[in-house]
Amino acid sequence: MSTELEPFSFAKRIPTTPSIGSTTVTKPDHIHLSFGFAAPHLFPIELLSYAAAEAVTQQGRKALQYSGAPGPGKVLAWIQNRSKLNDIHVDTDQILVTYGSTQGIDLTTRILVEPGDHVWVEAPSFFSALQAFRVAEATITSFPIDENGVRVDLIEEALIDARSNGKRIPKFLYTMPTYHNPGGVTLSIPRRKQLVRLAREYNFFILEDDAYSELNFSGKRYPSLYSLFPERVIYLNTFSKIIAPGLRLGWLIADKSILTKARLLNLGGSIGVFTQEIVAKLLDEFPFQPHIESLIAHYRRQSDVMADAIRTDFGDHVTFHQPEGGFYIWLRFQDHVNTTEFLQDAADRGVSFVDGRSFYVNAEAEGHSYLRLCFSYVSEDQIVRGVQKLADAYFAYLSKTMSST
Amino acid sequence: MSTELEPFSFAKRIPTTPSIGSTTVTKPDHIHLSFGFAAPHLFPIELLSYAAAEAVTQQGRKALQYSGAPGPGKVLAWIQNRSKLNDIHVDTDQILVTYGSTQGIDLTTRILVEPGDHVWVEAPSFFSALQAFRVAEATITSFPIDENGVRVDLIEEALIDARSNGKRIPKFLYTMPTYHNPGGVTLSIPRRKQLVRLAREYNFFILEDDAYSELNFSGKRYPSLYSLFPERVIYLNTFSKIIAPGLRLGWLIADKSILTKARLLNLGGSIGVFTQEIVAKLLDEFPFQPHIESLIAHYRRQSDVMADAIRTDFGDHVTFHQPEGGFYIWLRFQDHVNTTEFLQDAADRGVSFVDGRSFYVNAEAEGHSYLRLCFSYVSEDQIVRGVQKLADAYFAYLSKTMSST
Missing domain, CATH: 3.40.640.10 (Type I PLP-dependent aspartate aminotransferase-like (Major domain))
Structure with missing residues (x-):
């Protein structure tokens, strides 16, 4: 019964490429600035x-x-x-x-x-x-x-x-x-x-x-x-x-x-x-309105902490719009920067982010000078340390690319 | 802003017909021999x-x-x-x-x-x-x-x-x-x-x-x-x-x-x-195996009760295969019988079933002489009374169609 099977023709509309997303890291002290997740301690x-x-x-x-x-x-x-x-x-x-x-x-x-x-x-x-x-x-x-x-x-x-x-x-x-x-x-x-x-x-x-x-x-x-x-x-x-x-x-x-x-x-x-x-x-x-208000107060503070950390650690190397709500800060670097190129080094230093191109239709050509940070899942302390590690990875990348050009 | 909208072209693959299924009846004493549902009293x-x-x-x-x-x-x-x-x-x-x-x-x-x-x-x-x-x-x-x-x-x-x-x-x-x-x-x-x-x-x-x-x-x-x-x-x-x-x-x-x-x-x-x-x-x-065994004992008995009731009330007007497992008995009537034609009368008498054609690719032409009964959701008493009501509806339909031909 172990004769070789002919290949099978699947529906063409299903691509064979895996989905893109964040890197998978399992170290317990890793700081996940990639996860767009709600803060678990706020679940009722x-x-x-x-x-x-x-x-x-x-x-x-x-x-x-x-x-x-x-x-x-x-x-x-x-x-x-x-x-x-x-x-x-x-x-x-x-x-x-x-x-x-x-x-x-x-x-x-x-x-x-x-x-x-x-x-x-x-x-x-x-x-x-x-x-x-x-x-x-x-x-x-x-x-x-x-x-x-x-x-x-x-x-x-x-x-x-x-x-x-x-x-x-x-x-x-x-x-x-x-x-x-x-x-x-x-x-x-x-x-x-x-x-x-x-x-x-x-x-x-x-x-x-x-x-x-x-x-x-x-x-x-x-x-x-x-x-x-x-x-x-x-x-x-x-x-x-x-x-x-x-x-x-x-x-x-x-x-x-x-x-x-x-x-x-x-x-x-x-x-x-x-x-x-x-x-x-x-x-x-459920006292729903007080719950929402506590979520808002928490995430607003997290957003402020992250924005401050970015300003401190990156200075004028990045621009971003401080959000009026939600979970994310979207960092723009200078056009020649490719954030995918320091994704792995950042992971090795203990922080993850999602590189910009993952959010674009044409990931090969677009979004390389952006990255997404999420302030919702992590603690204030993790935000501060995570942004610092990210800056370390970025500046290491920058000096490497500058020295090679 | 209330100008008339042009019609919109939806994806052609989505049909506009609603799905077929059982009749909706809300009388509390109605006997649902149509529902292919598990017996709620056996939920853990x-x-x-x-x-x-x-x-x-x-x-x-x-x-x-x-x-x-x-x-x-x-x-x-x-x-x-x-x-x-x-x-x-x-x-x-x-x-x-x-x-x-x-x-x-x-x-x-x-x-x-x-x-x-x-x-x-x-x-x-x-x-x-x-x-x-x-x-x-x-x-x-x-x-x-x-x-x-x-x-x-x-x-x-x-x-x-x-x-x-x-x-x-x-x-x-x-x-x-x-x-x-x-x-x-x-x-x-x-x-x-x-x-x-x-x-x-x-x-x-x-x-x-x-x-x-x-x-x-x-x-x-x-x-x-x-x-x-x-x-x-x-x-x-x-x-x-x-x-x-x-x-x-x-x-x-x-x-x-x-x-x-x-x-x-x-x-x-x-x-x-x-x-x-x-x-x-x-x-x-969970003691899963004893749970499964009690489900089996229950549904086996229900199946027997329904089969006996069908034999008593329908005699040689129907044939069916007594199942070795599962939830359903599939009744076959003589070819000239159309079960859809006594669906409503049966519902009026307090029992629902699913007419045979609902299970066929070409519901217009196939399955009209079959119907599905489900013994899983109802009590033994309801099975006996439900099959009786169904037989009443069937024999009323039969005498009406015979007198009109």
Whole structure:
């Protein structure tokens, strides 16, 4: 029976390259400035433990069946209510609970994109999203960001050019308008208005990834793109940053035509019924607003500590935009610097970061002079020491490259 | 801003028809012989409640991060160990934990199928699987089952015909060889050997959906198809039937080339980390074998009660194969009977079933003289009363159609 098998022809749309991301390091004292993770000590562990036990005991037989109506109903109602803070007013049948916002990206892509269709993104963008678009065989075009978010003027130019020259209009634009990952920037209100005007005029969807909007350091509020144009914006959010990522629970808000298709792609399966019951119980018992405020206070302070450390250790060797919210600081070096080239030395010195090119459509040619630091997962002390180690790696790299030229 | 929007061109591969399934009925005394659900009173509620609280308390910060290594590791190790009972001997990196076996079907389809590729299925088959294949724009061909499972002789004929006449060989065959849903039948050992021989000779994959194999009433064991041909069988199983469906946790076992692609499609997301930690804790504490034995004893008795009730109430109006395991009895009426035509009357009388055509590729033309009953979710008393009501609906339908002809 051990005759040799012929090779098998897999679906062409699945690439064979592994996904890019952070380096894997296992030393216990390693400082992970690469991880875009929430701070574990801020998870509401005691309450979740209680909620888990209670939900199983009280709602157990329903929770553990395919569709425990009360729990999921409660989570939907909570999402519906909380969304009003973002000026999103929807029926619960416009909300789909998803396995994290990543599933929302995947579903949207599968609903909107045929192979060869165009998807427009920001440069830089979220690597898992880029991977979803590649798997769908989309043609991906990217538009740069600046300190006010994506350059909507360049998007408009491209649309005018497409219309004049018979080129393709994108099926959708994927954007993280508020506290961008990795850019840390926020799309200005005039640009938000201009972007939805373009979506209306040229008839494309906007996929608004709003994972970080609750983590608002400045108090300044921005209207969600969804609130400006509900017919053509698909809105994604998640419990990952505000409760805990391990729950793998997010949500998608969109027009009912999208929801119908998304449910069909889910093949009739309910999403994380058991987890939903636990989250429902947690949200019932939870002083949510004080929790959010403590998250904000913590992450704001971390952001300040990291920004100070960068200024101290790098001086005018880097520029960055101090974020109004979220998890990230995006460092820009001079154009000739290639951050990938000191990734390994930094790891050897005990600090990890994600090199800039990982966030670009064309990783070979773009983003080499940037890197992403995340201040959410580590302690203040680790931030200070991590940035110092990073600076050591950078300056060692710099003197080496300068001496060799 | 309320100008009319142009219509939008969605991806063509997403159908606009809703999924088919059971009728929705909300009367509290309604008897659901349609639901293919596990019996809620057999869920290990107390232990799950304890495991949930303990897992969160002990492993909480890890469990709630993206990747809690110990928990998922434990679940993988449990699956690896338990699989040996099915003669499946694999490394843990050949096991992917999924959101139920439905996600396994979806991932496999996306990995193997280009639009227009051929997928072969059993007639009848699982409707969510058929939906996944339709969404992937596969060309679906079905092969009948009899009391020994799918007619492998007809599959061989079709393969010979395909090779001789330049027709397409399927990318994969989707099969539920053990305690088929809805057929209740089990693929015989000679047919299992013949089927894997064909897969080897013609170089196609087999997607083996093994959701029910633990629920073995007869004690007779069948080798999994995976154990006969690990290179070209993708094996699916789930905790849905043996712990609880609401966990939405299943697994896929396959060659590493498949696993690599499946992980890529998951976009780097860990699957239900939190739920995995709880299940790991449960499995740690759980007298699993006695639990399985009590499930088997219960479902075996339910199956007997239903079979007796059918014989009493339907006499020679129906034929069926009494299952050696699983959840289902598949009733065959005379060819001129259309079970869809008494679905509503039965619902009005207080009993639901799934009409046969819902399990067929061509629901307009096939399966009309069959229906599926599920004995797992209801009590013995409900089985007896439900089958009686069903017989009332059937005989009322019969006298109406006979008098009108």
